[in-house]
Amino acid sequence: MSDPLAQIPLSAIRIFEAAARLSSFTRAAQELGVTQAAVSWQVKALEQRLGLPLFLRLTREVALTAEGQRLARAATEAMTGLRAALNEISGAADGVLTITALPSLAIQWLAPRLGGFQIAHPDIAVRLDTSVSVADLRRGEFDLALRGGRGDWPDMQVTALFRHVQTPLCAPATRDRLGLRDPADLLKAERIGSPDEWAVWFAAAGVEVSGPAAPPGFNADAQTLEVAAALSRDGVALGSPIFFATEIAQGRLVQPFDIAPDYGTGYFLVVPPERARLRKIAAFRDWITAQAAVDPVAIRHQRPS
Known part of the structure; x- marks a missing residue:
């Protein structure tokens, strides 16, 4: 035949x-x-x-x-x-690791840590792309993705990193000017970010949003941009305390209220299963999951299962 x-x-x-x-x-x-x-x-x-x-x-x-x-x-x-x-x-594929990641995750959390990966793996160069678009990993342009969502990408190997939580963030001077002592005080502030995400936060804080309130201000597709806008406009933005832990610890940002609800999603490493055992990908997966496992703020807010 x-x-x-x-x-x-x-x-x-x-x-x-x-x-x-x-x-x-x-x-x-x-x-x-x-x-x-x-x-x-x-x-x-x-x-x-x-x-x-x-x-x-x-x-x-x-x-x-x-x-x-x-x-x-x-x-x-x-x-x-x-x-x-x-x-x-x-063998050439082991030389360069190409990653596509959400901008805020890449800039605020991953980039400050990447030096440690490259010290541990000096033979692997990293090319990092930041985009909110979901890349087709099967086209081969990127080796892996760091995505936000529910972890339900079909036909992909998905590794959980940590949960998506948010809390109001602002400059210390903004907190003092607004006299933020109660979550309801934020109803009169310029609120940067998605109105729907603010509604989730107010509900978690036990604040009933009714009557006149200051309208939300600037809304972007990346937390990094929204927090930057809040600092420049004397407003308050929703941001992940995991992403902005350094700025909070240094006093450049303040978290007026210790309320950071879980938004029902998380951050994940995503890779086609047939590529998951490539040396460079396995090395990065092991490294980044270890980083998430020891991040004290991520631990506090628990990682998704």
Whole structure:
């Protein structure tokens, strides 16, 4: 019996896998650096070789048929495994560890500690990207991600670090000017950050938000920016006491109230399982989980299970 793979070029499987994963011939072409016509031609040729349709052509995207879904799962597993094997064989992958992380986690908590990792592993260089966007780790642009959420990313190996807790933070002068003695005093302050997150904090503090109150001010997608805005605008921002522990200890920031509710999410290290045993990734996972395990503020607020 002839081997069906012998009749199908690897390039066609690679293009099919990208188109299936992205649900678009155009986006697959952009990722692979070829034309949309080349993607369409390769997919059509693959369908002709197999004698069955793999995609339904819709107006703005494509959708997999049942046969296409079955082949896509196998193709993704095969391409991911092949990339991992090539990285291990080449050895070059062990030289640079690429991490994508949430900005506040990266800047406030990870970056001050990274020197310790590189002292322990001088042969591993670290490239750190900060973004609130969720990167597709299977594309190979990053080795791992440090994400915030509930830890429910499918088909990924997820390692818990610590919980997502927040508390009001401000400059000492702001605390004194506002006379912050009771959580309800914050209703009259300029509050930096998400109104929904402030509502969670007020509920945890037992403050009923009713009647006239100062409206929330600046709202950004990173705690680092919101705390900086609070300092410059004489306001109060919600921030993680884990992230800003150094600034609180040094007196540059104050935590007026010892109330830091759990927001039901946490911070996690995320990696495709087929890459988890790469030396550089395993070394970083062991190191960062040890760092979280001895962080006194993280311990106080407990790590997620």
